[in-house]
Each structure stands twice: as C-alpha cells, then as structure tokens.
Amino acid sequence: MDIVRELRSRLAADAVIAGAEIEERHLRDFLVAAPPGVRPVAVVYPRSTADVAATLAICNAHRVPVVPQGGLTGLAGGATPMAGWVVLSLQRMRAIEEIDRQAATMTVEAGVPLQLVQEAADAADLLFPMDIGARGSCLIGGNVSTNAGGNRVLRYGMTRELVLGLEAVLADGTIVTSLNKMLKNNAGYDIKQLFIGSEGTLGVVTRLVLRLFPKPRSLATALCGLPDYDRALMMLQRARAHLSGALTAFEVMWPRYYFHATEGLSRRAPLPQGHGVYLLIEAMGGDRVEDEPRFARLIEGALEDGIVSDAIIAQSLKDARDLWSVRDAAGEIGRSFGPGATFDVSIPTGELGKFAEVLTERLTARWADADAVFFGHVADANVHISVRTGAKPLPLHDIEEIVYGTVRDWGGSVSAEHGIGLLKKPYLGYSRSPAEIEVMKRLKAALDPRGILNPGKVF
Amino acid sequence: MDIVRELRSRLAADAVIAGAEIEERHLRDFLVAAPPGVRPVAVVYPRSTADVAATLAICNAHRVPVVPQGGLTGLAGGATPMAGWVVLSLQRMRAIEEIDRQAATMTVEAGVPLQLVQEAADAADLLFPMDIGARGSCLIGGNVSTNAGGNRVLRYGMTRELVLGLEAVLADGTIVTSLNKMLKNNAGYDIKQLFIGSEGTLGVVTRLVLRLFPKPRSLATALCGLPDYDRALMMLQRARAHLSGALTAFEVMWPRYYFHATEGLSRRAPLPQGHGVYLLIEAMGGDRVEDEPRFARLIEGALEDGIVSDAIIAQSLKDARDLWSVRDAAGEIGRSFGPGATFDVSIPTGELGKFAEVLTERLTARWADADAVFFGHVADANVHISVRTGAKPLPLHDIEEIVYGTVRDWGGSVSAEHGIGLLKKPYLGYSRSPAEIEVMKRLKAALDPRGILNPGKVF
Numbered sequence: 001m002d003i004v005r006e007l008r009s010r011l012a013a014d015a016v017i018a019g020a021e022i023e024e025r026h027l028r029d030f031l032v033a034a035p036p037g038v039r040p041v042a043v044v045y046p047r048s049t050a051d052v053a054a055t056l057a058i059c060n061a062h063r064v065p066v067v068p069q070g071g072l073t074g075l076a077g078g079a080t081p082m083a084g085w086v087v088l089s090l091q092r093m094r095a096i097e098e099i100d101r102q103a104a105t106m107t108v109e110a111g112v113p114l115q116l117v118q119e120a121a122d123a124a125d126l127l128f129p130m131d132i133g134a135r136g137s138c139l140i141g142g143n144v145s146t147n148a149g150g151n152r153v154l155r156y157g158m159t160r161e162l163v164l165g166l167e168a169v170l171a172d173g174t175i176v177t178s179l180n181k182m183l184k185n186n187a188g189y190d191i192k193q194l195f196i197g198s199e200g201t202l203g204v205v206t207r208l209v210l211r212l213f214p215k216p217r218s219l220a221t222a223l224c225g226l227p228d229y230d231r232a233l234m235m236l237q238r239a240r241a242h243l244s245g246a247l248t249a250f251e252v253m254w255p256r257y258y259f260h261a262t263e264g265l266s267r268r269a270p271l272p273q274g275h276g277v278y279l280l281i282e283a284m285g286g287d288r289v290e291d292e293p294r295f296a297r298l299i300e301g302a303l304e305d306g307i308v309s310d311a312i313i314a315q316s317l318k319d320a321r322d323l324w325s326v327r328d329a330a331g332e333i334g335r336s337f338g339p340g341a342t343f344d345v346s347i348p349t350g351e352l353g354k355f356a357e358v359l360t361e362r363l364t365a366r367w368a369d370a371d372a373v374f375f376g377h378v379a380d381a382n383v384h385i386s387v388r389t390g391a392k393p394l395p396l397h398d399i400e401e402i403v404y405g406t407v408r409d410w411g412g413s414v415s416a417e418h419g420i421g422l423l424k425k426p427y428l429g430y431s432r433s434p435a436e437i438e439v440m441k442r443l444k445a446a447l448d449p450r451g452i453l454n455p456g457k458v459f
Numbered sequence: 460m461d462i463v464r465e466l467r468s469r470l471a472a473d474a475v476i477a478g479a480e481i482e483e484r485h486l487r488d489f490l491v492a493a494p495p496g497v498r499p500v501a502v503v504y505p506r507s508t509a510d511v512a513a514t515l516a517i518c519n520a521h522r523v524p525v526v527p528q529g530g531l532t533g534l535a536g537g538a539t540p541m542a543g544w545v546v547l548s549l550q551r552m553r554a555i556e557e558i559d560r561q562a563a564t565m566t567v568e569a570g571v572p573l574q575l576v577q578e579a580a581d582a583a584d585l586l587f588p589m590d591i592g593a594r595g596s597c598l599i600g601g602n603v604s605t606n607a608g609g610n611r612v613l614r615y616g617m618t619r620e621l622v623l624g625l626e627a628v629l630a631d632g633t634i635v636t637s638l639n640k641m642l643k644n645n646a647g648y649d650i651k652q653l654f655i656g657s658e659g660t661l662g663v664v665t666r667l668v669l670r671l672f673p674k675p676r677s678l679a680t681a682l683c684g685l686p687d688y689d690r691a692l693m694m695l696q697r698a699r700a701h702l703s704g705a706l707t708a709f710e711v712m713w714p715r716y717y718f719h720a721t722e723g724l725s726r727r728a729p730l731p732q733g734h735g736v737y738l739l740i741e742a743m744g745g746d747r748v749e750d751e752p753r754f755a756r757l758i759e760g761a762l763e764d765g766i767v768s769d770a771i772i773a774q775s776l777k778d779a780r781d782l783w784s785v786r787d788a789a790g791e792i793g794r795s796f797g798p799g800a801t802f803d804v805s806i807p808t809g810e811l812g813k814f815a816e817v818l819t820e821r822l823t824a825r826w827a828d829a830d831a832v833f834f835g836h837v838a839d840a841n842v843h844i845s846v847r848t849g850a851k852p853l854p855l856h857d858i859e860e861i862v863y864g865t866v867r868d869w870g871g872s873v874s875a876e877h878g879i880g881l882l883k884k885p886y887l888g889y890s891r892s893p894a895e896i897e898v899m900k901r902l903k904a905a906l907d908p909r910g911i912l913n914p915g916k917v918f
Contacts, residue, residue: 102692147649154642176895182806193652194898194902217703236561237561244746286702413639419645446904
C-alpha cells in the first residue's frame with residue numbers, strides 16, 4: 001500500500017495532508033528553507049502519542065524519513081523537510097495535563113506553545129523560567145528537542161535542566177514513557193537525556209514533565225558602563241557572590257553593538273557612547289523590601305571601586321523594559337549595521353574578551369572594511385556575533401571559516417543554544433572530536449537503525 | 460598471551476596486582492561483598508587516561524569483564540567484582556588539573572576524593588556544593604558514575620547538574636574527551652549524560668570539568684515541630700517563595716525516626732517528642748546582615764499562622780551542628796531501632812505523607828510487631844526508610860516486596876540516589892517500564908558490544 005493511504009487508514013481523516021494541500025509553512029524553519037521544488041510526501045498532525053507511534057511505525061516499515069516539527073521557529077534547519085519525507089507536526093497535541101503544586105511540576109503534551117506553558121504556571125502562582133523571543137509561536141516539544149537556552153540560563157539552567165520526565169516515540173513506533181516528577185531518581189540510565197537536544201534524530205518527544213519554580217517577588221535591573229571586559233569579569237564575581245542565587249541575567253554588549261542598537265537606530269542611548277563595554281544586569285528575588293536596596297548596594301560599591309564607570313538602576317518596570325530594549329534590539333541592528341552573517345557561539349567566559357579582540361583582528365586583516373559586533377549571555381559563556389565585510393555578495397563561507405576557526409582555536413562551541421541542524425553541520429567537527437561524533441553515530445544507529453528520523457541533521 | 464602478562468607488558472610495574480597480593484578491600488563496596496571465594500584476576504591502578512584505555516582494550520580483546528572502582532563507598536554493589544574479572548581502580552588518578560575562577564570550573568582526574576575537590580574549591584573562594592557523608596573516602600569519579608545526591612540537591616542539583624565536561628574511555632579503549640567548560644553548548648548530542656549515573660556500565664570516567672559556585676556568606680538553620688505532613692508541604696511552599704534561591708535543605712523526620720535519633724540513643728531531644736513531623740530547614744545566602752533576620756521572619760510567620768507549632772533557630776554554628784546531629788544520626792538509629800532493612804526511594808513530594816501512612820499499614824498488617832521510620836530530603840521527593848518486623852531472621856525479601864511494591868503503586872523510584880547496582884536490580888522493573896529497560900539495553904549494546912563493562916549491573 002502507498003504510504004499516504006496507509007497513514008490515512010490508521011489516522012483520523014483530517015490528520016494526513018498530502019499533495020497540493022500541504023501548507024507552505026511546513027517547508028522551512030525560521031532561517032532555512034527546503035531546496036526549491038522540494039515537497040514532503042505528507043504532513044501528519046497527530047492528536048495523541050498513539051497517533052505518533054502509528055505514524056512512525058508506518059514510515060519505518062516504508063523506510064520513509066520523518067521530520068518532527070514544532071513551531072518552526074528554529075534557526076538551524078533542524079525542522080526543514082527534504083523531498084519525499086513525511087512531516088510530523090505536533091501542533092495539535094496541546095493539552096496541559098496536570099499542574100502539581102506540591103511537586104512543582106507541569107505535565108504537558110509536546111505541542112503546547114511555550115507562552116501557554118508560562119501562562120499556566122503563572123496562573124498557578126509558579127514560574128516556568130525558560131524564555132526566548134519566539135515564546136508565542138515555538139512549541140515546548142521543540143524547545144526540549146533543541147535544548148533551548150535564553151536569558152535566564154544563568155539561574156535556572158538550559159531547558160535540559162527544566163525537564164524532569166519525558167515521553168518519546170522511537171523510530172519503530174515504540175513508546176517510551178518516563179514521566180518522572182521527582183528531583184532524585186537513579187533507577188537505571190537517565191534515558192530522557194537522549195531525546196533532549198538531539199533535534200528529533202533519536203525519537204519524537206510527545207509528552208513532558210516540566211519543573212516549576214516559585215514566582216520571584218522582586219525584580220532589579222541596571223545598565224552599567226565599564227572600562228573593559230576584565231572589569232565585567234570582576235563584576236560577575238561580585239554579583240554572583242552578593243546576589244547569591246538571585247542573579248538572573250548578565251548580558252554584556254560590546255561598544256559597536258551598543259552603538260548600532262541605540263544611535264544607529266536613531267534611539268536615545270540610556271548611557272553615553274564611549275564605555276569599554278556595557279552590562280545589563282538583572283536579579284529576581286524573594287523579598288520586595290530588601291532585594292532592591294541590596295542590588296543598589298552592589299552597583300554603588302562597584303562604582304566606588306572603579307569596576308563600573310557609570311550606571312542606571314531601573315526605578316520602575318518601564319525603566320527596566322527601556323534598559324532591556326537595548327539588548328532586545330539584537331534582531332533590528334541590521335538596519336544600522338547592514339546585512340551581515342550572524343553567529344551563536346560559546347567561549348569560556350574568562351577568555352571571551354580576548355576572543356572578541358582576536359576575531360575582530362582576523363576579520364579586518366582579511367577585509368579592510370570588516371566590522372563585527374558582539375553581545376550575549378556572558379555568564380553562560382554564550383556570545384552572539386554579527387559580521388559584515390563590505391564585500392558583495394556577503395562571503396558567508398569565508399566568514400564562517402574565520403569565525404568557527406577562531407572558536408575552534410579557543411575550544412569553544414559552534415552552537416551555544418541554536419543547535420546544529422543543517423546549517424552548522426559542516427562545522428560540528430570544529431567543536432567535537434571524531435571520537436565524540438562516532439559515539440553520536442553509534443547512538444543514532446542503536447535507536448534508529450533504519451535512519452528514518454530526521455536523517456542528515458546534526459551529523 | 461595470558462591477560463595479566465599482557466596488562467603487565469603495557470602498564471607500569473606497580474600498576475597490575477594479581478593473585479594473593481590483591482587487597483581484600485577491592486572485593487566489596489560499603490554494603491555488598493563478592494560471593495565467598497570469588498577473586499578478580501587482577502587489580503589495575505592506572506595513572507593516566509592512556510593507562511585506562513590500554514587496560515580496556517586488552518580486556519575487551521580477551522572478553523574479560525572489568526569493574527571500575529572509586530572509593531568503594533557505594534551502597535548497591537555497583538563496584539563489587541565477580542570471579543575472573545579485572546578490577547580497575549581509579550585511586551591513583553588524583554590530579555586537580557585546573558581551577559578556572561572566571562568560568563567557575565575545576566578540571567580533575569576521576570580519582571580525586573570528594574573532600575579534596577571541596578577543599579580545593581574552598582581555597583579558591585568558591586564552592587563545590589555536592590556533599591555526602593562519605594566525602595573523605597569517596598572519589599569524584601564514583602560520585603559522577605552513580606550521580607550522587609546528598610543534602611543540597613534542592614539548591615544545586617544532583618551531581619549530573621554539576622558536571623560540565625567529562626572524559627570517558629569506552630569498552631574498546633576509545634578515549635572520548637568532552638571537557639566542556641561552558642554552560643551553553645548545543646553542538647550535537649550531550650554525550651556526557653550517558654556516562655553520568657550509568658554505574659560504569661557504558662564507559663569509565665577518567666576526567667571531569669566540575670561546576671563551582673560562589674561561597675555562601677550566611678547560614679541559617681532551624682528545627683521545627685509541625686502538626687502534620689500537610690503543614691510541612693505548606694512550609695515548603697513558603698520557604699521556596701520567601702528564601703528564593705537560598706533554601707538549601709528541607710529535611711523532614713517522622714516522629715518515630717525523631718524518637719530513635721534522640722531519646723532512643725539517650726540524647727537530649729532539641730524539641731520535645733509528640734509533634735506530627737519534624738523539619739530541619741537550612742538556607743545559605745549572600746548577605747550576612749539581612750539573611751538571618753529574613754530566615755527568622757519566615758519561621759516566626761509560620762509559627763503565627765499555625766503551620767509550625769514550635770521551633771528552634773540556631774544562634775551559632777554550634778547550634779546548627781546540634782540541630783543537624785538529629786538528622787545525621789541516621790546511621791546510628793539501628794542501636795535503638797534494632798536491626799532493620801533500609802531503603803532509599805523517591806515518591807512525588809505531595810504524596811509522601813500518605814505513602815508513609817499506607818506503607819506502615821501494609822507492614823503492620825503483615826507483621827504485628829513491624830515498625831518503620833521515615834526521614835529524608837522531602838523537597839527532592841527522596842525519603843529514606845528503615846523497617847523492622849520482629850521476625851528473625853529479618854524477612855528481607857518479603858519486606859522489599861512490600862516496600863518496593865508500594866513505591867510502584869505510587870509511581871516512585873526504587874532508587875532515589877544510591878543507584879541500582881546489584882542490590883536493586885530485581886526491582887528495576889518496579890520503577891521502569893519494559894520499553895525504558897529495552898532502551899537501556901540498546902545503549903549498552905551500542906557502546907559495549909562485547910558486554911565487558913560491569914556486566915550484570917543495573918539490568
């Protein structure tokens with residue numbers, strides 16, 4: 001039997017879409033489109049784990065590749081289909097099954113949008129801390145499959161650390177249910193780790209037990225100008241020690257980024273241009289009365305000791321939003337900076353300052369008009385970079401060679417939080433040894449012997 | 460060539476011990492001895508990762524099983540050898556290679572005792588937070604291989620969350636080096652997760668990058684008496700919210716435990732007998748001046764609201780130690796309680812009170828003289844249990860069936876933090892489904908196709 005007919009024989013009438021009725025949006029993630037003319041053989045919209053299992057069993061029998069899709073907000077091509085593949089969209093599996101206030105957990109299906117997870121936690125007077133710009137459209141199963149990061153990793157960890165339990169379907173349709181709700185569970189291998197961050201290549205995530213936290217009761221935010229990156233490192237140590245577990249964000253912006261995110265966009269700069277680096281620092285605590293003065297003392301002490309040259313402490317939520325708007329302008333700086341190549345890499349925190357210097361030198365040595373802006377979650381070792389060269393068209397491959405080559409020289413990672421997908425696959429070997437990649441391949445062969453799950457992604 | 464001769468031909472003269480010279484201590488962990496008369500064929504003491512790789516390559520070629528050993532403080536038989544096996548003791552690999560203050564990491568060999576890791580972090584004005592009673596003798600590689608827990612999991616996570624990078628040697632001698640120092644790294648599968656908590660069955664951990672934290676500047680401790688377990692749950696919610704990230708311990712002791720740990724041992728009880736449950740609560744923060752009053756307000760508010768009936772707040776480090784001594788008496792209560800069967804299980808926090816009631820009922824229904832004491836890291840869902848029945852000899856198997864059967868009924872874990880090893884292997888299926896165990900077996904076959912690494916452990 002033809003695979004589309006077989007899928008239709010097992011799933012609800014509206015669950016299998018084929019041919020011209022396939023929506024264009026399934027052909028790409030946010031950055032990477034399928035090659036022109038490429039069409040999947042079908043898009044399947046399961047409503048249950050059993051539907052996912054039936055779909056995978058059929059595709060496995062037919063040896064037809066499957067690409068799982070969430071909100072299609074990925075930035076590496078992990079969800080992009082190839083010709084003849086089946087697209088498995090989790091968007092209709094959107095039940096919030098349980099919130100357990102005592103265990104501080106939420107059990108959800110993989111197709112719940114991140115924002116709905118956040119709102120459901122909030123309604124239960126709890127916090128689901130993971131947050132990224134795509135919150136309204138990304139689905140929680142996609143966040144887990146890509147181990148999403150974001151702005152609060154410093155305090156709450158990557159998505160991996162927010163998953164207590166997980167259900168996944170293997171390539172052959174086997175359902176593996178591990179919906180653990182307990183912080184401590186050493187009963188055998190922690191197999192959920194396999195499915196987190198493996199970009200749909202080892203199994204399809206169908207349900208999740210997420211870890212919730214108490215809602216913070218205080219928020220403190222400041223923007224600081226510092227003489228140099230070394231002072232930012234000193235400030236990080238102070239902030240970690242003084243704010244204890246309350247430090248939620250430590251975002252460093254290098255001066256070229258700061259310029260393009262303020263004056264470059266014809267916006268008022270909260271602090272004048274000219275500082276060595278800019279720091280956006282945020283803390284969330286449990287005590288409205290004490291936390292803000294404590295935060296202010298940290299900033300004032302750093303000013304007195306010459307670690308910070310100038311600072312603005314937010315006096316209201318509106319102030320805080322205004323200070324964040326400089327950091328949040330990352331998606332818009334292209335209007336000032338011009339078209340550029342963008343990167344999401346990690347470098348050990350202590351060496352990030354020197355890395356930025358050397359990379360800028362290497363780029364300008366190659367292209368006299370090259371410019372690079374740096375900004376990011378420095379405490380997590382994560383920096384984002386935009387590079388322009390003045391050359392037309394943008395010599396993307398040559399820029400990548402220089403950026404990823406420099407990352408390799410520093411022992412960094414070619415993907416801090418966006419994943420590998422298709423886009424970074426040529427550079428995986430810059431951050432992982434042949435032995436590491438060989439282990440990945442052995443895992444893939446063990447769990448998906450016919451290679452039907454998102455083949456050719458990651459490695 | 461005979462395997463001992465081959466090992467001797469590749470390793471230093473003092474690195475391979477065979478025959479009568481093998482020390483007795485290598486025949487057992489803290490709880491589980493090898494069967495009488497069982498002797499390993501050799502004990503190998505590698506000094507480097509290359510030594511480990513050479514040993515494994517030789518054993519793999521000879522199809523001789525290998526058991527990795529750390530400090531031999533395990534409680535489940537994970538490190539116990541069988542007849543004809545090679546013991547691989549990591550105890551000579553004890554270099555602390557680097558402390559990176561900016562990245563807040565420490566790179567160590569697997570054979571460094573936990574206490575030396577803690578002391579080295581302390582000397583660098585940082586904290587390695589994992590702490591268990593065996594700190595002086597357990598080795599960090601063993602802590603990682605068993606994903607050790609302890610008293611501070613609530614705040615800092617299990618050992619798994621404290622490992623940023625790892626080097627392991629596979630069964631065939633392949634060295635897989637992933638010494639990542641960065642909080643964010645999504646370059647392919649996170650393969651280090653495989654080796655954490657898999658009890659030496661998938662690879663031998665040789666080096667580690669550990670995550671360090673700022674040293675806390677304040678310590679607050681209290682012992683509280685509460686009317687019932689539900690009040691303890693209410694107190695947990697308050698403590699999480701008010702103390703924000705500073706809550707480090709939330710240890711609940713049921714009244715029978717409290718009795719045996721105080722009067723039963725002829726020790727003064729800090730609070731009188733008769734409360735419904737006892738709670739030891741601890742917080743560590745960043746501000747000496749404010750943290751203690753904040754903690755005191757939490758306790759006082761709970762007293763006013765009837766959540767807590769009575770409380771003692773430590774006024775000195777000595778006070779704090781005295782309060783902890785009731786909880787730390789767990790190893791001694793046998794002198795009052797009598798010989799019993801002990802358990803380390805997890806149950807979702809909200810249901811632990813009811814679980815303790817039902818389990819006690821089931822035990823006393825079976826044995827009129829049965830008694831059970833409960834105590835543990837309730838916020839982590841982890842409870843320790845001792846059971847006596849009055850019957851002689853202790854009907855261990857029947858007790859296990861009732862305890863683990865009740866754990867299964869509650870969807871709990873038969874091992875919260877001690878691992879499976881040999882001792883809990885018959886009960887793995889009480890907490891893991893056949894599909895989950897099948898995935899574990901597939902991973903084992905993929906990474907250790909000849910099954911030489913600690914075979915027969917875990918499953």
